[in-house]
Amino acid sequence: MKKKLLTLILILIFATISTVLYITYKSRQNEVNVKVFNVKKSNITSTISAKGTVKEESGINISFKSSLKVLKVNVSEGDNVKKGDIIAILDTKPIKLQLEQLRLNYDIEKKNLELTNNQFKKNTLLLDTQIIDAKNNFEQKSLSFESLEKDLYKSKDLYSIGAISENELNDIQKSYDMAKIEMENSKKKYDSIILENKENEKNNQSQIDIQFQKVTLAKLKIDELLESVNGIDIDSGKVISPIDGCVASIGIKEGEYTNVEDSAFNIISLNNLIVLAKISEIDANSVKEGNKVIISGDSAAGNEYEGIVQSIAPCAIKETIDNTERTVINAQILITSKNTVLKPGYNVDLQITTKTINNVLSIITNAVREDENGNKYVYLVDNGKIRKIFIQIEAESGMYYGIKEVEDSLRENSKIIYYSSDDLREGLSANVIEEK
Known part of the structure; x- marks a missing residue:
């Protein structure tokens, strides 16, 4: 009798364990290992990238309406000059x-x-x-x-x-x-x-x-x-540079006479440089006058300079690069940083700020997915379950999106999935293996 009772108890224990193991197994089949991060609020700045070429905004042509003999030229093309420097001497007798x-x-x-x-x-x-x-x-x-x-x-x-x-x-x-x-x-x-x-x-x-x-x-x-003879000291014959800048061209030679129809010197001001930027038609509508710009590139020697969008061309143009035609909008960027290493003719990289939103929900871009209709969404963990939430992106900055808060669903400290061991779908259980 005791043997039968013991056997019955063992059978019940085995059945219970088997049931628990089966339920656990089935539950594990509907559970996904995920990595999540907690949504925080931050300031998001959207930017677009573009290329540009440094140009001079203002310069000056020095020319003479009288034909005078050139006694000496003190500068060469490419030389930097200061306002007041003697750049040439002419015979003014x-x-x-x-x-x-x-x-x-x-x-x-x-x-x-x-x-x-x-x-x-x-x-x-x-x-x-x-x-x-x-x-x-x-x-x-x-x-x-x-x-x-x-x-x-x-x-x-x-x-x-x-x-x-x-x-x-x-x-x-x-x-x-x-x-x-x-x-x-x-x-x-x-x-x-x-x-x-x-x-x-x-x-x-x-x-x-x-x-x-x-x-x-x-x-x-x-x-x-x-x-x-404007620009010449008549008593000494000295030609004085009227601005700080770079000598872009020289149209006179020692021993010869100045030509009344040609420019003797072209001096470019380095204090008022601009960048002529080419913006793709995809990004053009987001760029506005007054947008801030970061200027960098190999020619900037590792430096970053500031600028602002000064003007945008009213019409688009087509250009061909490496046999590929594209449509671009020309924009003029005023370099606001002083004492830069940039010179006219340098090619630069541009990061143009198009929008800045303060105190917005910030999520990493690789957590965002897109359905067949182009609607963007994320998966989040809510009480151990996976939920699918459609989102509205308000700004983009590098690895982060600024998104609009979704009432009762997506808010600060929501747990957004950015990695999963298996395919995700709404309703699955989530096993959080890492949280940021």
């Missing part, structure tokens, strides 16, 4: 002689203008005196005439009553007629002097205008001569 003659002529014309003005003032003063005298004389004659006119009226009344004789009346009439003639003559003389003064003023002003034009023309000739 002919210019100095010509300038002296022009300045002498200018002084003469200015003196003539001064004399003309003084003569005008004298003539005006003389005529003003004559006008005053004529006016006073006219006023005096007018008073005499008015007095005699009153006497004549009284005399006529006296004559009508027999108080005076006809001869006396005639004498008064003659005096009146004479006074009237004298008054009218003085008025004519006064008017004539006024008219003469106006004509004189007009003529004198015309002479002044003519002489002023001569002075202006003489000064203009001096200015034109100085402009023709």
